[in-house]
Amino acid sequence: MLIERAAAPLLDLIPALEPHLDARTPCTEYTVRGLVNHLLFWAPSLTGGATKVIVVPPDATEAELDLTTGDCLASLTDAVTTTVKAWSDPAAWTGMTHMGSPMELPASQVGGMIAGEFLVHGWDLARAAGRDLTVEEEVAEALLEELAKTAELGRQMNIFAPEVAVPADAPALHRVLGLTGRDPQWS
Incomplete structure (x- = not known):
């Protein structure tokens, strides 16, 4: 399944994030801790999408809630795993x-x-930790096709930044990153 294959590199990366929680990320409004908080905040809604249940986020905004207390990386692993499992049902x-x-x-x-x-966001976290994210080319190609369908809407909703020009013959991951407003060369 696409979600499982897209999440696998993120799940492999999570244990290595501990020393980098305060590092900047290519997702400019977030540090690593902030991006972990973002993923934890939205995880119930992402999982609810699989079961067709509306899971409304808390009344507090994402910025008002700190979900990174305790072992937030174990919580993130659990949240991503739960979402992947929910979406594994055809x-x-x-x-x-x-x-x-x-x-x-x-x-x-x-x-x-x-x-x-x-x-x-797996790539954002990997780059913040000084790592590369290894993604199957087939997965990146499939996501490029999927995200191209909603990229303009994503920009209108301020989910994606303005597109970053990336050569047409660049790896699919780089083209995905450019489409979502990230510079694949960010360090």
């Missing part, structure tokens, strides 16, 4: 679903967005 990819709001979207589109979230 029924999760059918029909319409929600992602933290009453607005319905095609489940396959939501699944693609979640896979992109894991891949791109």
